[in-house]
Amino acid sequence: MANFLGSKTIINLSKTKKKKKVSMELWKQGAEAKIYKTNFYGKPCIVKERFVKSYRHPSLDKSLTAHRVKSEVRAMLRCRMNGILTPTVYFVNMDTSCIYMEEIQDSVTVKDYIKSVQSSKNLTEAVKTLTPLAQTIGNTLGIMHKQNIVHGDLTTSNMLLRGEPSDNKLYLIDFGLSFFENLSEDKGVDLYVLERALLSTHPNTEKLFDVILQAYCKSNDTGSKEVTAKLEEVRMRGRKRTMVG
Ligand SMILES: Nc1ncnc2c1ncn2[C@@H]1O[C@H](COP(=O)(O)OP(=O)(O)OP(=O)(O)O)[C@@H](O)[C@H]1O
Ligand SMILES: [Mg+2]
Numbered sequence: 001m002a003n004f005l006g007s008k009t010i011i012n013l014s015k016t017k018k019k020k021k022v023s024m025e026l027w028k029q030g031a032e033a034k035i036y037k038t039n040f041y042g043k044p045c046i047v048k049e050r051f052v053k054s055y056r057h058p059s060l061d062k063s064l065t066a067h068r069v070k071s072e073v074r075a076m077l078r079c080r081m082n083g084i085l086t087p088t089v090y091f092v093n094m095d096t097s098c099i100y101m102e103e104i105q106d107s108v109t110v111k112d113y114i115k116s117v118q119s120s121k122n123l124t125e126a127v128k129t130l131t132p133l134a135q136t137i138g139n140t141l142g143i144m145h146k147q148n149i150v151h152g153d154l155t156t157s158n159m160l161l162r163g164e165p166s167d168n169k170l171y172l173i174d175f176g177l178s179f180f181e182n183l184s185e186d187k188g189v190d191l192y193v194l195e196r197a198l199l200s201t202h203p204n205t206e207k208l209f210d211v212i213l214q215a216y217c218k219s220n221d222t223g224s225k226e227v228t229a230k231l232e233e234v235r236m237r238g239r240k241r242t243m244v245g
Helices: 002-016 058-081 110-120 123-146 184-201 206-219 224-244
Strands: 025-029 033-040 043-050 089-093 098-102 107-109 159-162 169-172
Touching: 043 058, 058 089, 058 098, 107 110, 110 123, 110 159, 123 169, 123 184, 123 206, 184 206, 184 224, 206 224
Parallel strands: none
Antiparallel strands: 025 033, 033 043, 043 098, 089 098, 107 159, 159 169
16 A cells, blocks of 8 residues: 555656756866856756867767766775865766766865965965965875876866865865876876976975975875885986977
C-alpha cells in the first residue's frame, strides 16, 4: 500500500512539475573557456565551458578538450583530499565540456590583490603586506607537489583569495593543464612558470618569490632540494635562450 501510494505520488508530481529554467550569465571569457555564473540547486555556481576551437582538427579538439576537463576535475578532487582549497566540483557534463563548481564568493584573484596593494603602498610596505600571502602560496604549492600534482599553469590569476588576506584562504583554480608526476623537473618547471608570471605581471616581486620558495621548501621537506636545483637549471636554460635569441 505504502509503495502504491508512494509511486502514485511520484507520478502526480512528475505530471504537475514545471521545468524550472536556470539562467546562466556569461561572466568571463578566456582563450580556452567561457565562465558563467548560475546556481546549482540553490548554491552559487560557476560553469566553466571549454568551447570548440575551430582551428584544430575536430577529433583532436574533442580529445584534447575531454582530456583537459578530466585533468581539471581530477586535480581539484586530489587537492581537496589533501587539504588544499579548490572549488567543490558539483557536476561534470562531458558532452558539453562543462564543469559546474562552487563559486568562491567574496574572492579576488591574487593578481588583483597584489596590484591593489602595490598601488596603495610604497615598495617596503607592499612587500611587508604581501609576505604572509607569499608564505601561504609557497606552503600550498609545497603540499601540492608533495602529492605529485603539477598544476601546469601557475599564475596569479589562477589563485583566489577569499575573505581577509589574514584568513589564509587561498584557492587554486584552472587545473586544465595539470598532471600527476613525481619528477623534480616537472615541479621545477611549475615553479619557474610561476616565477615568470609573477615577475612579469607584478614589478619588484623578486623578494616575494624568495618567500614563496622558502615556504615551499618547508612544506615539501622531502623533495624540495631536487626541485629547487631543477628550478635553477630551468632558469639557466631560460637565460641562455634569451641571450641566444
Ligand atoms: N570557482 C570560481 N569562483 C570564483 N571565480 C572563479 C572561479 N573559477 C574561475 N573564476 C574566475 O574566472 C577566471 C577564469 O577562470 P579560469 O582560470 O578557470 O579559466 P581560464 O583562465 O579562462 O581557463 P584556461 O586557462 O583553461 O583557458 C579566474 O581568474 C577567476 O577570476
Ligand atoms: Mg586562468
